[in-house]
Amino acid sequence: MTKFYPTKLLVSLLFLLFLREANAQITRDQYIKLESALGETSFFSGHMTGFMLYDLDSQRVLFEKNSQIRFLPASTTKLFTLFSALLILQDSTQTLRYVTDGDTLRIWGSGDPSWKYMEFAQPDFTRFLAPFKAVVFSDANQLTPVFGYGWQWDDYYYDYAAERTSLPIYGNLVQVRKIGSRAQVFPARFQSTVATTSRPIKELERDFHSNTFEYNPTTFLGKEEFIPFLTSPELFTEFASMETGKPWIYRPDPLPLENQSWRGAPLFPLLKEMMLESDNFIAEQLMLMVSDRLFQNLDTERAIEYIQKTYFFDLPDQPNWVDGSGLSRHNLFTPRSMVALFERLYRILPENQLYEILPTGGKSGTLKNSYRAAQPYIFAKTGTMSNNHSLVGLIKTKSGKTYCFAFMNSNYPYTASVVRREMEKVMVMVREML
Structure with missing residues (x-):
């Protein structure tokens, strides 16, 4: 009878597998601490709370609490928008589609929000329009309404709820x-x-x-x-004529099948502003550009349906995803799906770019005044709406390891700052014990 002697390679592989299994677990004491911080006797027992802590190296869940329950994500929805923009738009904005007609240029906007907005690199309209005497503009390719499904009507006069249009200015x-x-x-x-x-x-x-x-x-x-x-095509053409020195005429012609596309500005600065400052307008316009790139029309609903069927069909729980910004109260995501999404972002984005666009505790963006530490340890997207607050991203612990987490809260009767302080206590505990 032949005896089997494991080779050195096999022994090494088994040892590495053992290490991976060991490193993917938390100790009994660590588990008890997390359970106590998030369980029935904790602050978080007074409202709906979901939490997941995930080891990116071993690809294993270390701890979870209600991670299968759907929460209103607010601006953490922008993580879905970020993923969509990176995959579909890649490195530049989708500015407009056009056809030439002698000395007249006929254009249809593709959703690019850059024009005269903040200090973004500008599409060079002067150079682009130079060969033409007049511009005919149409918005017939925009199927998405100016306000999103489930937005609150009384947000209309706040800057975070600007209208969605095919070619904003x-x-x-x-x-x-x-x-x-x-x-x-x-x-x-x-x-x-x-x-x-x-x-x-x-x-x-x-x-x-x-x-x-x-x-x-x-x-x-x-x-x-x-x-x-309040936007209108007539008002837009008035502004466009003033800014370019060319006459712009509004005529709602359908977009011909044969057309050309102009990608007029770099994309990354828009992504960075959307993530750091949680810019709703940019997020909504990004989804219009994604739709234009996919279908040659501006239809956020259709773009979301496509992205879900193509890239998110295998998420742990299918999200109710209806807009780009998270303004809608119809969005519903689970913590474990948020972690699964974030892991994909972690794998596809270069590390330096990922950290550049994530708000950093005590340093930048929407986390500038919270999660402060001598050495930053929280890098995450926030989401806040009345009675809802979430945080999804990365935590760096004292051991030097980086973990992914989703921490979602709904239906609490306090201010967001109260919930944020209690969340910070949990995250500090995670940082210290792992």
């Missing part, structure tokens, strides 16, 4: 400045529609149905620097 926002006790606005064409009121309001407010504005000079604070304007 100025971020679809009016800029407001306080000059003495007076409100000055840009674009200046709106100044004539600004009026004073005796109502006890503290900021410039826009009428729901029109681009008319009012403020009270005695109570005006001027802290709201931007408010959305």
Whole structure:
């Protein structure tokens, strides 16, 4: 009978497998600590809380609590948008589609939010339009409405709920400045529609149905620097004509099957702003660009359906995903699906780029004033909405290892800052004991 003697290679492999299994576990005491921090006698027992801690090296779950329950993700939805933009748009924006007609250029916007918005690298419209005498603009390719499904109607005058359009300009926002006790606005064409009121309001407010504005000079604070304007193709062509020195004409022609595409600006700065500052407008426009790249029309719903069927069909739990920004209360994701998504981002993005676009505890973005430490240890996307707060990303522990986590909270009766402080206690404990 032949005896089997394991080779040195096999012994080494078995030893490595043992190490992987051992390193993928937490001790009994560590488990008890986490269970106590998140369990029935903890602060988190008073509302819905889901948590998952995941070892990226061993690809194993270290600890989970209610990770199968769906939560309202708020702006952590932007992680899905980030993934979609990276895969479909790659390195540049999808600015517009066009056909030439003699000395006239006919264009259809593709959703690029860059034009005259913040300090992003600009699509070079001057050079692009130079050979043409006139521009005919159409928005017939936009199927998605200006507001998202499940957005709150009374967000319409806050800068985080600017309208979605095929070719925005100025971020679809009016800029407001306080000059003495007076409100000055840009674009200046709106100044004539600004009026004073005796109502006890503290900021410039826009009428729901029109681009008319009012403020009270005695109570005006001027802290709201931007408010959305009511968009229309006629207003857009007026602004576009002014900015380019070319006549723009609105004509809602359908987009021909044969057309050319112009990708006018680098994508990464937009992704970075969306992630660090949680910019809803950029997130929504990114999904329009994704749709244009896929289908040559602007249909966020269809783009999301495609991404889910193509790239997210194997998530632990299928998400209810309806917009790019997370403004909608119809979005519902589980912590374990958030971890699965984030692991994919971790694998496809170069490490330096991933850390550059993630808010860093005590250092940058929406985490600048929380999770402070001499050595940053939290790198994650936040999501906050009334009675909902989530955090999804990476934690670096004292041992030097990096773990992925999702920490989601819903239906709490406190302010978000109260929940955030209690979450921080849990994350500090994880940092110290692993």
